[in-house]
Amino acid sequence: MSILETKDLFFTYPDGDERKIILNEVSVSFEKGKFYTILGASGSGKTTFLSLIAALDQPERGEILFHEKSIREIGYEKYRRNHIGIVFQQYNLIPYMTGLENVMTAMSITDNSVQTNMKAQALEILESVGINATKANRKINHLSGGEQQRVAIARALSTNVDVLLADEPTGNLDAKTSKTIIDLFKTLAHEKNKCVIMVTHSEKIAQESDVILKLNSDTQTFEVSQNEMV
Amino acid sequence: MKWFKRSLLSITRRPGKSLLLFLVVCAMVSLLAGSLSIINTANNVKNELKRGFGAIASISTDSTLLPEENYETIFSNYISGVETLRQNEWVDYGEYRLSASGYACGDLGQEFSAVFLGMSLPQSEQFRSGEWELSGQINSRNFTQKELDNGERVAVVNISLASTSSGNEVFSTGITSIGNTIPMKIQIPYREVNEQGFNLYHTFTYEFELKIIGTFVDHKSDASSILIPNHALIDIMQEAREEAQKQGLNTESRRFYPDIDYAGYKMKDPQHLSEFDAEAKAFISTLPNGFHYESSNTNYQKNAGPVENLDLIARIIFIAALVATLLILGMVITYLIGDRKKEIGIYMSLGEKSHSLISQFLMEILIISTLAIGTAGISGYFLGNGISDYMMQIQSYVKREQELGIRAQYTPYNSSETLEKYSRENILAEYQNEINAQYFLILFVVGESSVLLSCLIPMIYMIHLKPKEILLGGE
Ligand SMILES: Nc1ncnc2c1ncn2[C@@H]1O[C@H](COP(=O)(O)OP(=O)(O)O)[C@@H](O)[C@H]1O
Ligand SMILES: [Mg+2]
Numbered sequence: 001m002s003i004l005e006t007k008d009l010f011f012t013y014p015d016g017d018e019r020k021i022i023l024n025e026v027s028v029s030f031e032k033g034k035f036y037t038i039l040g041a042s043g044s045g046k047t048t049f050l051s052l053i054a055a056l057d058q059p060e061r062g063e064i065l066f067h068e069k070s071i072r073e074i075g076y077e078k079y080r081r082n083h084i085g086i087v088f089q090q091y092n093l094i095p096y097m098t099g100l101e102n103v104m105t106a107m108s109i110t111d112n113s114v115q116t117n118m119k120a121q122a123l124e125i126l127e128s129v130g131i132n133a134t135k136a137n138r139k140i141n142h143l144s145g146g147e148q149q150r151v152a153i154a155r156a157l158s159t160n161v162d163v164l165l166a167d168e169p170t171g172n173l174d175a176k177t178s179k180t181i182i183d184l185f186k187t188l189a190h191e192k193n194k195c196v197i198m199v200t201h202s203e204k205i206a207q208e209s210d211v212i213l214k215l216n217s218d219t220q221t222f223e224v225s226q227n228e229m230v
Numbered sequence: 231m232k233w234f235k236r237s238l239l240s241i242t243r244r245p246g247k248s249l250l251l252f253l254v255v256c257a258m259v260s261l262l263a264g265s266l267s268i269i270n271t272a273n274n275v276k277n278e279l280k281r282g283f284g285a286i287a288s289i290s291t292d293s294t295l296l297p298e299e300n301y302e303t304i305f306s307n308y309i310s311g312v313e314t315l316r317q318n319e320w321v322d323y324g325e326y327r328l329s330a331s332g333y334a335c336g337d338l339g340q341e342f343s344a345v346f347l348g349m350s351l352p353q354s355e356q357f358r359s360g361e362w363e364l365s366g367q368i369n370s371r372n373f374t375q376k377e378l379d380n381g382e383r384v385a386v387v388n389i390s391l392a393s394t395s396s397g398n399e400v401f402s403t404g405i406t407s408i409g410n411t412i413p414m415k416i417q418i419p420y421r422e423v424n425e426q427g428f429n430l431y432h433t434f435t436y437e438f439e440l441k442i443i444g445t446f447v448d449h450k451s452d453a454s455s456i457l458i459p460n461h462a463l464i465d466i467m468q469e470a471r472e473e474a475q476k477q478g479l480n481t482e483s484r485r486f487y488p489d490i491d492y493a494g495y496k497m498k499d500p501q502h503l504s505e506f507d508a509e510a511k512a513f514i515s516t517l518p519n520g521f522h523y524e525s526s527n528t529n530y531q532k533n534a535g536p537v538e539n540l541d542l543i544a545r546i547i548f549i550a551a552l553v554a555t556l557l558i559l560g561m562v563i564t565y566l567i568g569d570r571k572k573e574i575g576i577y578m579s580l581g582e583k584s585h586s587l588i589s590q591f592l593m594e595i596l597i598i599s600t601l602a603i604g605t606a607g608i609s610g611y612f613l614g615n616g617i618s619d620y621m622m623q624i625q626s627y628v629k630r631e632q633e634l635g636i637r638a639q640y641t642p643y644n645s646s647e648t649l650e651k652y653s654r655e656n657i658l659a660e661y662q663n664e665i666n667a668q669y670f671l672i673l674f675v676v677g678e679s680s681v682l683l684s685c686l687i688p689m690i691y692m693i694h695l696k697p698k699e700i701l702l703g704g705e
Binding site for chain 2: 094106107167
């Protein structure tokens with residue numbers, strides 16, 4: 001059963017006097033326990049797709065269903081607050097806070113019941129993504145890129161959501177660090193039963209996922225392929 | 231990390247930005263506070279000046295300007311007019327003073343010159359101020375209102391006319407004089423033109439009697455005055471005119487009427503003096519030249535010029551500072567918000583509610599502003615005091631009597647007299663403004679509301695930020 005589904009998603013950007021179609025009636029569905037990658041060339045519309053399922057923007061036509069309910073009905077703000085976690089290429093952590101405080105900020109915003117014993121929970125989640133208590137109490141700018149991205153993943157997970165959305169999360173990381181982050185996503189999908197959707201332009205990284213949705217630059221729709229190797 | 235905790239965290243973890251906001255608010259509110267403090271001072275000075283000048287009004291007379299002939303209507307209009315002004319709802323009490331000169335006659339036929347002063351109040355202003363005082367003789371009393379209204383032939387005489395020490399035997403000094411009825415004379419000088427066209431000067435004398443009801447001491451002058459009801463004086467002059475007419479004299483001359491000294495009024499409340507001013511001026515305009523109206527307002531306006539200017543300048547500075555505060559603060563806050571776009575985008579991507587987001591940033595700004603306004607309150611107070619001290623030095627506020635301009639005649643209802651009695655120091659002391667709770671209250675209300683107002687546009691800008699553009703851009 002799908003947790004997240006798009007129906008005839010249509011989206012354009014203005015392009016001179018015309019409008020350029022980015023997503024042309026895109027209908028796909030995502031399940032829990034699977035690691036998805038959105039693959040495509042630079043400028044093909046991957047980020048645009050992610051921003052729609054992350055409710056950071058709204059489609060022109062079509063619908064996004066979360067547990068078969070339109071996210072417009074749920075409310076975009078509420079959907080972001082309670083149902084998804086987002087990981088960005090630029091980490092996007094609050095610079096004057098520690099890693100722990102960044103995580104606790106997300107926890108205090110969500111309506112999901114994570115408020116009790118918040119600090120201990122946050123430290124535990126940080127630990128599970130490889131950030132120990134010492135590092136957790138450091139200011140963000142005293143952490144390496146890989147560590148910052150782990151804090152960002154911990155923040156996305158801390159609100160107890162089932163869906164994890166990531167836009168080129170390893171884009172700024174070296175190959176070795178990238179590998180550990182990808183492994184972390186795999187574990188989250190397969191062991192924690194999360195639905196992980198990751199945008200990448202790297203064919204190699206996409207091979208690590210269970211399902212590849214390749215954005216075709218001609219049709220502006222996805223070509224879905226299952227990855228039997230995993 | 232609820233929004234309130236985040237506010238505090240941001241203030242302490244970003245000390246440079248907090249300090250910037252603190253300094254800007256402090257500078258702007260200091261200007262506001264300085265001008266408020268001057269406005270406050272100016273108001274105190276104005277109130278003190280008003281208190282100093284009291285709430286009194288007078289109509290004085292310059293007899294050299296009055297017409298000599300056809301005086302009957304002028305006189306009767308005057309009497310009914312000043313009586314009507316007494317009925318004005320804002321008047322606490324009022325009176326008018328007529329006078330005539332003549333003689334008081336002694337038992338042995340001696341004559342002592344005397345001035346008859348017409349009264350319309352049992353306690354006329356001179357008695358209230360202590361200038362006149364009823365002497366301590368047994369049965370010596372002042373007029374009753376009934377005696378005044380009916381114009382009874384009763385008199386309160388200056389003790390000097392009754393004193394043996396002055397060699398005056400008209401009234402014996404003992405109690406026997408009070409209750410006695412004494413013959414009096416009024417002398418009216420008049421002019422006749424003879425067949426040759428020459429002016430001939432004569433005196434018409436009219437005799438009458440007054441019952442002595444009291445004696446009084448005049449602490450200010452040694453004029454031998456005899457106080458009688460105004461209406462008695464009017465009646466006596468009327469009788470004198472009738473006598474004179476029998477002798478074929480022209481009684482339409484001003485000389486056959488009592489002299490008009492002044493009318494004076496004390497208001498219940500200085501607030502309504504202007505309304506009385508308008509009514510009194512309208513009345514004066516119906517009279518010929520020779521009548522001069524002035525009130526506390528007249529003197530207040532002559533003296534309050536510099537402080538009114540100071541007040542006006544302070545008000546202009548205040549409004550300019552307010553506009554500048556809104557603009558500059560609005561810009562600084564917009565800059566500070568723009569500087570934190572990414573952070574705001576993060577809160578939005580985490581699904582933070584708009585109202586919590588606004589609360590967080592407003593709280594942060596309000597905490598810093600409150601500290602800044604407190605500091606500015608103190609610095610603005612010194613700024614304001616410095617400016618008003620400076621203004622004090624270059625301008626002398628309370629003009630001296632001689633600078634007040636021409637005044638027709640002294641009356642006890644003249645406010646420049648009142649001010650002289652009132653200490654100049656009282657007024658000058660008001661320039662020393664004090665820090666009080668009210669000043670801070672006003673400052674906080676004005677300061678905080680201008681801070682909040684200047685947050686309006688930045689806050690609207692903030693909630694319309696697009697998290698997608700902030701967070702997902704950049705490849
Ligand atoms: N705000 C915008 N206005 C106009 N065109 C845009 C805007 N944002 C992105 N685009 C265009 O839409 C296309 C898809 O962009 P994007 O989804 O960011 O691609 P990707 O993430 O696959 O590189 C690109 O050609 C980009 O230039
Ligand atoms: Mg992209």
